[in-house]
Amino acid sequence: MPSLPTSLPASAVVAALRSAGCVFAEDEAELILSTARTPDEAAAMVDRRASGQPLELVLGWAGFSGLRVTVGPGVFVPRRRTEFLVERALAAAPTASVVVDLCCGSGAVGAALAASLDGVELHATDIDPAAVRCARRNLTPFGGHVHEGDLFAALPGTLRGRVDILAANVPYVPTGEIALLPAEARDHEPLAALDGGADGLDVLRRVAAGAARWLAPGGSLFVETSQRQVPLALAAFSRGGLDARVAVSEEWHAHVIVGTNGGRAVQPGADV
Incomplete structure (x- = not known):
């Protein structure tokens, strides 16, 4: 150089x-x-x-949905295509009052949603302490609450049946394809934020199975996935008692599975 x-x-x-x-x-x-x-x-x-460090980690921030989101070492860098998930959530629930961002990473999705909603109650969770610290920096200005723990187990029980938008940018790269990722992601982002298991859908299935207990009637779950994973992801949403559909952005090559709670009774049980 x-x-x-x-x-x-x-x-x-x-x-x-x-x-x-x-x-x-x-x-x-x-x-x-x-x-x-x-x-x-x-x-x-x-x-x-x-x-070879990702530009966003070098800068200390990433542009996302018109915001400058703080990022740091060991934290997943939000992808621009995930803005499509935010757009779909806002279109489906423009007056949402309770938002949860699961697998929040930097908290970019939660911040983008809160920035567009008035007086929203915002909660976010991540299992990684570095992500939790980063998300708190990004979500505190919006009055957000960031909880450390595994998916729904980290959420306060008072949210059950109240969530209007449940966003979950879960890891969905199949384990066998991690080595094929660009070095910027493979070498500088946490494996847990990338590796979705054998077919990439392990975490998605867990989220889909537990979502209905937390969604308000008419509330929806939004999860990004790949084109080839869509059929299995839709099936997982349906098994979880959600009315499932897929939204596609040709511009961003993005696929978002949307699962709406139609208000049907959900049998109580342990969170997954």
């Missing part, structure tokens, strides 16, 4: 990033230079990016 002068002109940053293989070197240089507070900090950020 070319050495960087102390003043760090944009052209030098672009050259350094381009030599490291960054396809969008000009855009990344602009983001680094606008985020760094000093030339030394900018130089360190360029070094980290050139070494």
